[in-house]
Amino acid sequence: MKVNKQLIEKYHRDECTPEEAAAVEAWLLDDESDDVPDLPANEQADQHKQAIWVGIEQTLPPENIKNNTPVISLWLKAGAACIVLALCVFLIGRSSHKKNNRMAASIEVDNSTALEVRHVNNDEYQLSVGPGTSARIDNREGVIHFTGSMIIKPQRDIEFSFGTYPQKETFKSGETYILLDEQHGDGQVTIVNERNLMDMPPVLQKRIITEFNI
Amino acid sequence: MFLSRKVCLIITISILTLLQACSQQSNKADGSAPHKYSLYIRLKNNAEYIVQCDSLTGGTIDPEKQGTPLDIHQVSRDIIVKDNFYYHMGFKNDQFIKYKVSGKVFQKVDSVAMPHFSIENFRWMGKDTLQIIGLQAPSFTQVVYSLINTDSMKVISTGKLDIPHPGNGFNNMSVGFAEPLDSNLVIGYTYHKPVGTTSYTTSDTMYTSLVSITSGLLNTDKDTRSTYPAGVNNVQSYTFYDEHGDFYFMTCPGIALGNRPDVPTGVFRIKKGELAPDKKYFFNLSASVINNHAYGLWYLSKGKAIVRSERKDLYHDLNDHYSAAHFEFYVLDLAEQTATKINLPLDKGTRRECVIVEGDKAYISINSDKQGDFIWIYDIKTGETKKGLQLTGHTDYILRMDRL
Numbered sequence: 001m002k003v004n005k006q007l008i009e010k011y012h013r014d015e016c017t018p019e020e021a022a023a024v025e026a027w028l029l030d031d032e033s034d035d036v037p038d039l040p041a042n043e044q045a046d047q048h049k050q051a052i053w054v055g056i057e058q059t060l061p062p063e064n065i066k067n068n069t070p071v072i073s074l075w076l077k078a079g080a081a082c083i084v085l086a087l088c089v090f091l092i093g094r095s096s097h098k099k100n101n102r103m104a105a106s107i108e109v110d111n112s113t114a115l116e117v118r119h120v121n122n123d124e125y126q127l128s129v130g131p132g133t134s135a136r137i138d139n140r141e142g143v144i145h146f147t148g149s150m151i152i153k154p155q156r157d158i159e160f161s162f163g164t165y166p167q168k169e170t171f172k173s174g175e176t177y178i179l180l181d182e183q184h185g186d187g188q189v190t191i192v193n194e195r196n197l198m199d200m201p202p203v204l205q206k207r208i209i210t211e212f213n214i
Numbered sequence: 215m216f217l218s219r220k221v222c223l224i225i226t227i228s229i230l231t232l233l234q235a236c237s238q239q240s241n242k243a244d245g246s247a248p249h250k251y252s253l254y255i256r257l258k259n260n261a262e263y264i265v266q267c268d269s270l271t272g273g274t275i276d277p278e279k280q281g282t283p284l285d286i287h288q289v290s291r292d293i294i295v296k297d298n299f300y301y302h303m304g305f306k307n308d309q310f311i312k313y314k315v316s317g318k319v320f321q322k323v324d325s326v327a328m329p330h331f332s333i334e335n336f337r338w339m340g341k342d343t344l345q346i347i348g349l350q351a352p353s354f355t356q357v358v359y360s361l362i363n364t365d366s367m368k369v370i371s372t373g374k375l376d377i378p379h380p381g382n383g384f385n386n387m388s389v390g391f392a393e394p395l396d397s398n399l400v401i402g403y404t405y406h407k408p409v410g411t412t413s414y415t416t417s418d419t420m421y422t423s424l425v426s427i428t429s430g431l432l433n434t435d436k437d438t439r440s441t442y443p444a445g446v447n448n449v450q451s452y453t454f455y456d457e458h459g460d461f462y463f464m465t466c467p468g469i470a471l472g473n474r475p476d477v478p479t480g481v482f483r484i485k486k487g488e489l490a491p492d493k494k495y496f497f498n499l500s501a502s503v504i505n506n507h508a509y510g511l512w513y514l515s516k517g518k519a520i521v522r523s524e525r526k527d528l529y530h531d532l533n534d535h536y537s538a539a540h541f542e543f544y545v546l547d548l549a550e551q552t553a554t555k556i557n558l559p560l561d562k563g564t565r566r567e568c569v570i571v572e573g574d575k576a577y578i579s580i581n582s583d584k585q586g587d588f589i590w591i592y593d594i595k596t597g598e599t600k601k602g603l604q605l606t607g608h609t610d611y612i613l614r615m616d617r618l
Contacts, residue, residue: 132411148411175260180412190412190532195260198290199536199564201471202446203386203406203414206332210352214305 003027107137112148117212125171126153130211133181142168150179151194151212162189178208248298251570252315253579254291254614255281255605262286264300264315266618269603270570270577270589276607282315289313289320291567292448294336294344295616299323301344301364307332307351310360312367324367328360334389335447343370347392347401354386355379357403359427376430377423380405384417388471390444391453393461393484398426400489402443402463404472416442416472420465422490435490439498440465440480442472445509449614450565454513459486462548464499468507468524470535470564479507481519481548497546499523502553504544512569514576514594519546520556520569528560536564539583545597556592557599559585567614577602579612587612 001007001023010016011024107127111118112134120127129135133148137160144160154171161168162179165188171177176194194214197205208214249266255277256262263281275281287305294301300313300320311325332351339345342365350356356379360372380387384405392401401424405417420441424433444452444463453463461484467477478500482491499508499521508523521544528540541561544553559582561568568579576592587605589612592598605612 181410188531188533192532193260195256195286196536198292198449199470200532201414201469201473202388203416203473204412206349206351206354206386207412209305 106139108135110134124155124158126155127151128212144179146179146189147181149181149208149211152177152179165189180204249618252295252300252616252618253277253605253612254293254616255609256291256611256613257608258610259608260286262289262291262613264320265605266315267603270615271591271602274604274606277605277609278607282318282320284320291613292333292446293614294448295614295618296338296364297341298618299364303328303331303333310346310362310367312364326362326367326369328369328372331358331360333446333448335391335444337392339394345392347375347389349387349389350374357387357389357401359392359399371427373427375399375401375425375427377401377403377425378431380407383407386414388416388442388446390442391447391461391463395424395487395489398424398432400484401425404441404443414473416467416474418474418477420491422484424489433489437482437491439478439496440467440482441474441477442466443482445471445565450510450567451569452509452511454511454519456513456517456548457515460484461486462511462513462519464508464511464521466507466509468509469532470507470509470524475507479523481511481521481546483548497548497551499546499553502551503555504542504553509565510568512571512576514545514571517548518594519548520544520571520576520578520592521546521553522561522566522568525560537562539581543578543592554597556597558590558592563611563613566612567616568612570615570617577615579615581609581611589615 001020003024007020007024011021016024107120109118109120109129111129112132115131117131118129120129128151130149133146133150135144135146135150137144142160144162152171153176154173156173158171159168160171169191178192178194178197180190192200197208250268251266251270253265253267254262255265257277262284263277264284265275265277265281267275289302292302298314302311302313304311308327308329309325310328312323313320314323330351331348332354333346333348335347337345339361342363344362344364346360346362348358350358357375357377358373359375361370363370384407386406387403388406389401389403392399400422402420402422404420406414409415418438418441420437420443422435422437423431425431443465445466447453452466453461455461462481464481465479466472467474467479469475478498480499481497483495484491500506504523506523506526508521510522512520514520522541523544525540525542529535529538539560539562543556543558545556546553558578559580561580561582563581566579570577574594576594578590578592580590581587587609588601589603590599591602
């Protein structure tokens with residue numbers, strides 16, 4: 001349906017049929033459309049433009065007419081700028097927070113003379129350090145040095161190596177892992193998913209269950 | 215036209231038959247008709263299911279679709295299964311709980327308080343009478359017993375057993391079996407001591423004591439041919455009686471139990487009516503063609519038993535002992551002291567209750583990396599093996615298999 005001046009006027013008088021109204025609304029919403037309504041032969045577009053601007057000047061304070069951008073766009077831009085700014089602040093803060101946590105998280109726990117488990121929580125994991133255990137966790141390098149037993153519950157998938165043993169071990173988010181210090185003479189620690197506790201030797205099972213109150 | 219009508223008829227009948235079969239299965243799942251077997255399954259995502267079925271000889275079961283999900287924070291595979299009920303000691307070692315499968319729910323039926331009781335082994339003394347031997351938690355130095363009526367879930371009697379506490383650097387112990395002899399118990403056990411911060415070792419001596427509940431310790435035999443008698447039998451079987459009433463048990467000094475790999479794994483015998491292992495009988499499995507340590511022993515018949523043995527060359531240490539497929543099965547001739555390998559794929563899982571013997575067939579559950587998760591059928595007479603029931607879907611381990 002061709003949208004012209006008459007149809008638009010009819011739309012404003014609320015006299016359009018549903019089909020006509022739909023066509024006008026589609027035309028109004030279509031920014032890409034170059035379907036400009038035709039003017040009567042005896043009228044010039046420039047004259048109409050000028051008349052419109054004169055009308056606008058009469059209704060707005062002079063300082064608000066420095067350019068032809070609609071006022072609502074200014075508000076939108078300001079709002080968008082605020083959102084972008086807030087997002088930047090949030091992301092920078094979050095990044096800085098994370099960085100600080102990682103940088104500061106070279107954790108040392110000396111629980112070697114204690115009888116109770118000590119708990120260390122941060123954004124990346126929950127760590128339970130067993131009695132008689134001392135541990136140093138270098139989060140930046142992803143290396144754990146410890147003697148004794150620990151339980152780690154990662155908040156996201158993380159990797160650690162242990163002592164001088166080069167192999168990186170992956171700890172998956174949502175799982176719980178039991179760590180026992182070097183028992184093999186080659187620097188490799190024992191890492192067992194809690195669900196496989198029953199496959200561990202009963203002597204170790206009892207000790208872990210009792211120590212960590214599993 | 216006639217043919218296509220025929221085909222339609224066949225398809226219709228097949229669908230009706232299938233629907234009927236499904237309907238029967240569904241009724242059984244509601245508990246109206248007990249099943250014959252129970253399988254305890256762990257999936258690759260660590261979820262666990264109980265699957266009940268009537269045949270192990272063929273077909274497929276997807277545990278997620280046909281099984282009953284378990285709350286892994288409430289129950290684990292160290293369960294005792296009998297007459298369609300499941301018995302499990304709560305994780306805090308204080309409540310002995312009775313469960314049953316009710317459709318898609320693993321339902322708690324009853325429980326009995328058993329404070330500070332850590333189970334070492336169990337033995338059915340009658341249809342509804344269960345003897346449990348344990349250690350008093352959290353010290354694990356005092357041997358305790360409990361006799362339970364599993365019908366009423368009441369403790370018939372409970373108390374301490376007069377077994378010497380660990381000493382001289384030993385701080386922990388294991389009790390492998392407690393078999394009745396007249397009104398007393400013949401109890402097999404050993405001691406453990408810590409090594410370093412988290413490791414441990416086991417005494418080179420295995421003890422067998424005759425203990426009276428009322429009169430205390432009556433007799434003790436010491437044996438250094440092997441150590442760590444009979445493991446923990448609510449996870450895996452290690453003992454049996456033969457047709458003559460002689461009692462056989464295996465020792466478990468390997469890294470999965472005793473952590474004394476320098477000591478051989480062997481099978482011992484206590485003759486009917488005797489108080490201690492037969493000094494003339496010792497089947498040294500580590501010195502046989504098995505040439506490794508082993509965990510798990512199941513009696514076939516007529517002096518033959520199945521043993522599940524590890525392959526040291528195929529695993530590294532405790533880190534991969536349960537996840538690497540390295541277990542083999544052998545048939546032992548107990549009199550001749552020979553071992554014959556059964557033709558089966560390599561199995562994984564450090565300790566599993568994985569053999570059911572019925573007539574001249576043994577059903578063996580295997581978790582194979584290459585051939586999948588199957589119940590294999592071993593023909594005792596011919597020695598031949600073939601695949602039976604398959605566990606499909608995301609099955610990772612068939613952790614135990616029990617007759618209901």
